[in-house]
Amino acid sequence: METRTDTLIGVDEWDKLVSETYRRPYTFQQQDGSKERGTFHITVPAAEEDYERTTVPEKVNHPDMGVSFEAWLLRDPKQMLEHDKESWSLGMWWERNFYPHIQAVANDLHAQGLLKAGEYTINIDW
DSSP, X not given: OOOOOOEEEEHHHHHHHHHHHHTSOOOGGXXXXXXXXXXXXXXXXXXXXXXXXXXXXXXXXXXXXXXXXXXXXXSOTTXXXXXXXXXXXXXXHHHHTSOXXXXXXXXXXXXXXXXXXXXXXXXXXX
C-alpha cells in the first residue's frame, strides 16, 4: 500500500496567508469559476505553472480568468476598474478573474521561507 503524509490547510487560512503576504485580494474558492467543497492537493515546490495573460477584461465573472504572477503583483489593488467604480466590484474582480496560478504562489511562498517543502491539501469548505 502506498501512502503519503499531507499538511491540511483550511482554505480560509490559505487565503489569509496569501492576502497578508502580498497585500492583495485573494479567495482561492472563487477562482476558476468557483470551486465546490472538497480538497485540492499541491506539492511545494513543484514545476512552475503560471498563466500567460498579463491582464483580463475588467468585468466580474468574465470567462477570461487568471493572470501571470508578475502581472498580479504589479497591479495596484486599489486601482479601480475602468467602467465600474464600485469597491465591491473591484474586490470580486480580483477574487474571480484577476488571480495568479496557485503553483506560482506556492512556489514563491516557499522561496520566501513561508511554506515548507512538502505535500499540502487545501480543505475547501464554506
